[in-house]
Amino acid sequence: MIEQRFKCPNCEQIASFYGNPGEHLVVTCSACHLKGRLTIPHAEQNNGHAIEVSHLKKIYGDLIAVNDISFSVKNGEVFAFLGPNGAGKTTTVEMIESIRQPTAGSIQLLGKDIKTHFNDVKEKIGILPQEFHSFERLTVRETLVYFSNLFKKKADVDQIIQSLDLTSHKNMLYRNLSGGLKQRVGVAISLVNDPEIIFLDEPTTGLDPKARREVWGVIAGLRKKGKTVFLTTHYMEEAEFLADHIAVIFKGKIIAEGTLEDLIRNYGKSSVMHIKKCVNAPEVIEMLKQEGYDEVSSEGNGDIAIKIDYKERVLDILSHLKHDCIEYESLDIRRSNLEEVFLRLTGSKLTEDAA
Amino acid sequence: MNLKIIWMDFVYSIKGWYRSKGGMFWSLAFPVILILLFGAIFSGIGSSKYTLYVQDKDQTEMSRMFNATLNGTKLFTINVVKADVNASAFIKEKNIKSLIVIPDGFEQTIQESFTNPSARVDLQFYFDPSEQTTTQVIRSVISSILQEMNKNLSHAKTIIGVQEISTITENFNFIDFFLPGMIGFTIMQGAIYGSIERNTKYRKDGILRKLLTTPITRTEWILAKMLFMMFLAALTTALITIIGILVFGMTVNISAWVIIIIIATSFLFSGMGMLIGRFVKEEETADTAAGAISFPMMFLAGTFFPLEQMPGFLQTIAHVLPLYYVNEALRNSMIYLNQNESLLNGVVVIIFAGVFFISGVLLTKWKED
Numbered sequence A: 001m002i003e004q005r006f007k008c009p010n011c012e013q014i015a016s017f018y019g020n021p022g023e024h025l026v027v028t029c030s031a032c033h034l035k036g037r038l039t040i041p042h043a044e045q046n047n048g049h050a051i052e053v054s055h056l057k058k059i060y061g062d063l064i065a066v067n068d069i070s071f072s073v074k075n076g077e078v079f080a081f082l083g084p085n086g087a088g089k090t091t092t093v094e095m096i097e098s099i100r101q102p103t104a105g106s107i108q109l110l111g112k113d114i115k116t117h118f119n120d121v122k123e124k125i126g127i128l129p130q131e132f133h134s135f136e137r138l139t140v141r142e143t144l145v146y147f148s149n150l151f152k153k154k155a156d157v158d159q160i161i162q163s164l165d166l167t168s169h170k171n172m173l174y175r176n177l178s179g180g181l182k183q184r185v186g187v188a189i190s191l192v193n194d195p196e197i198i199f200l201d202e203p204t205t206g207l208d209p210k211a212r213r214e215v216w217g218v219i220a221g222l223r224k225k226g227k228t229v230f231l232t233t234h235y236m237e238e239a240e241f242l243a244d245h246i247a248v249i250f251k252g253k254i255i256a257e258g259t260l261e262d263l264i265r266n267y268g269k270s271s272v273m274h275i276k277k278c279v280n281a282p283e284v285i286e287m288l289k290q291e292g293y294d295e296v297s298s299e300g301n302g303d304i305a306i307k308i309d310y311k312e313r314v315l316d317i318l319s320h321l322k323h324d325c326i327e328y329e330s331l332d333i334r335r336s337n338l339e340e341v342f343l344r345l346t347g348s349k350l351t352e353d354a355a
Numbered sequence B: 001m002n003l004k005i006i007w008m009d010f011v012y013s014i015k016g017w018y019r020s021k022g023g024m025f026w027s028l029a030f031p032v033i034l035i036l037l038f039g040a041i042f043s044g045i046g047s048s049k050y051t052l053y054v055q056d057k058d059q060t061e062m063s064r065m066f067n068a069t070l071n072g073t074k075l076f077t078i079n080v081v082k083a084d085v086n087a088s089a090f091i092k093e094k095n096i097k098s099l100i101v102i103p104d105g106f107e108q109t110i111q112e113s114f115t116n117p118s119a120r121v122d123l124q125f126y127f128d129p130s131e132q133t134t135t136q137v138i139r140s141v142i143s144s145i146l147q148e149m150n151k152n153l154s155h156a157k158t159i160i161g162v163q164e165i166s167t168i169t170e171n172f173n174f175i176d177f178f179l180p181g182m183i184g185f186t187i188m189q190g191a192i193y194g195s196i197e198r199n200t201k202y203r204k205d206g207i208l209r210k211l212l213t214t215p216i217t218r219t220e221w222i223l224a225k226m227l228f229m230m231f232l233a234a235l236t237t238a239l240i241t242i243i244g245i246l247v248f249g250m251t252v253n254i255s256a257w258v259i260i261i262i263i264a265t266s267f268l269f270s271g272m273g274m275l276i277g278r279f280v281k282e283e284e285t286a287d288t289a290a291g292a293i294s295f296p297m298m299f300l301a302g303t304f305f306p307l308e309q310m311p312g313f314l315q316t317i318a319h320v321l322p323l324y325y326v327n328e329a330l331r332n333s334m335i336y337l338n339q340n341e342s343l344l345n346g347v348v349v350i351i352f353a354g355v356f357f358i359s360g361v362l363l364t365k366w367k368e369d
């Protein structure tokens, strides 16, 4: 039961109502007897933050694996922790999951300090450890029932199987599943207690692009259901595709944080327009430069690249091209991506194998 | 503590085990094969040298004559035992297979027999039933000597007889010795490798980490696993015992005490497995380490062959090996019905179990660094 304080829109009387998160109530104002509907919000004790981490630090010998990081994850968002191998993702996530002991700093899950109250939140979180491999000789369904039985709160196992598209594999032994299916089962396991926060540590590493897309679909589905997802990854596209909020971690530090738009706006180049196979390209370049476009360059073959600062300029360029009856084969505008952001921030590429 | 969780984990452990060919093989098929194999190989083999100890307590003309006759057969290497030595203690201490005692009053009784028809004296023949062939040879030689002597003395009556005293309690052979050893060994293997799998593979696979974030407690987890180990131990014991009874016609005593020893054995070697898994983190390496510890232990602890047949320094080593006490405790209780001896060894097993299991649990790293 959660207390929800509410101000009557009619008489401004403040009253408390009690209910479960998401529950709809019909309430009556005790002063003016106005009737109204009220929904108990999911955002409970924690001012809208499912996870709050402050000044978290982890030292191994003389290596500072996690170096004084702070961030918070809002209820219901997919938060991606993006960083290369060894950046400190797993160390951070496992400290939040109370599997590792922080050297310093504090962590709150659903408003509770995990140092003292982790047992209280166990029922409300679901985790998928990195490179998780479940019991070899249990079937998919048995595996889910097993983990489900560990919790008081139980989601319907068959419904999870169905929603993760595992129905045709539910009687297969875990050991006989493909890598992608194993990861999907891993995600399914993390859902057996219908958790509020789901931690997925590199859920798609090592999967082929098709299997990766399948797992992405599952995660997108969780987001739709309003779950908070904490995701670690070293794939740009994964963060771009799934995350509401991205924190880039590098050598134990968060070096950039925000929505995808924020990151690109703050750290990326602006968009670039490419004109392919332009007839008399040199003249066009000259013309655009006179029009005040500074970064216009020839890419050979009659191709031209123009940096676009404001989206209005796209129209401007197009009207110039039309006005001068310039012929070209094709035209596209590419937005700067996370790869570029990362390159700019760290001077190195995120991954060699980014698929 | 949530008993439902413990029971559930136990049931799923059995499911997984039942589906694993390896698990089934090592806990069921392997011991059965070994029992059948060793039972067949060793059933007919005995010692080829017949060493006989003789203690002459009488020290008379008559007893010396008997000795001379025995010597005259040239079948034995005869060793003389001093008259004032306690025969049973001597047998135990020196590990003597066959000993004949000519009792005090041997000659006198024979002389009496001329006037007293009921006079009779028995030689005592101490023998080790596991040395079947030797015993058989000695028995028949003595009986023919005595037959001759009796005939000469009285024509028909038996004046000199033989009292046979088994140095153990019954007529035992190799399989009697081997069966309890096989039970101890199989339980040891199952417990060590089971523990290692949980502490290395489950750690690497993230299962332990996953469990840390669920409501199952460490106690529930350990109890569930021990329940499973005891299930395996019970199954192994039952199967091996049944084979012993049906195939080899053995008499096996299964008592509450035997069950206690078996439970203690499960705890003992689960603890040992935890310790191995604690210090050797890779599963394969840990398995190798387990093999390096358990196989020599199997031989040195007198699982297959009696310790007495080994050189002295190996016998000394045996006395620090937990499996030795398991073997002795099981053997004495299940087969030799020597409950005092079993109790003594069993208590050592229980102490070992406590030490290994508790240190295993305490030293195991449940959380990550």
Ligand SMILES: Nc1ncnc2c1ncn2[C@@H]1O[C@H](COP(=O)(O)OP(=O)(O)OP(=O)(O)O)[C@@H](O)[C@H]1O
Residues within 6 Å of the ligand: A060, A063, A065, A083, A084, A085, A086, A087, A088, A089, A090, A091, A092, A130, A202, A234, B369
């Ligand atoms: N138990 C440990 N003891 C010593 N050093 C450790 C330990 N765990 C992690 N590290 C070090 O801390 C750093 C961060 O590791 P972490 O596993 O958190 O990285 P990650 O971002 O999860 O990388 P990956 O993408 O490879 O999973 C690495 O340099 C790693 O070697």
Ligand SMILES: [Mg+2]
Residues within 6 Å of the ligand: A089, A090, A091, A130, A201, A202
């Ligand atoms: Mg990691």
